[in-house]
Amino acid sequence: MENKVKISRLQVNLTQQQLAEKINVTRQTISLIEKGKYNLSLKLCIDICRAVNKTLDDVFWPEKEGNVE
Numbered sequence: 423m424e425n426k427v428k429i430s431r432l433q434v435n436l437t438q439q440q441l442a443e444k445i446n447v448t449r450q451t452i453s454l455i456e457k458g459k460y461n462l463s464l465k466l467c468i469d470i471c472r473a474v475n476k477t478l479d480d481v482f483w484p485e486k487e488g489n490v491e
Contacts (some may be wrong), residue, residue, distance in 0.1 A: 426481050428456040430474040445469040
């Protein structure tokens with residue numbers, strides 16, 4: 423799943439380690455999440471969003487491609 427965790431993390435000047443500590447996971451977990459190789463729970467998504475002051479839509483909702491109605 424594509425996400426904007428890395429971008430959001432960098433916008434608030436957090437390292438992977440700092441974000442991991444804030445949400446009680448390992449740095450390796452953050453790395454896998456940023457690569458899209460980790461199946462996140464809703465709770466973990468919410469914890470990440472709170473840590474970076476963003477909404478679920480901001481971080482995890484896919485971008486629209488084109489103007490499809």
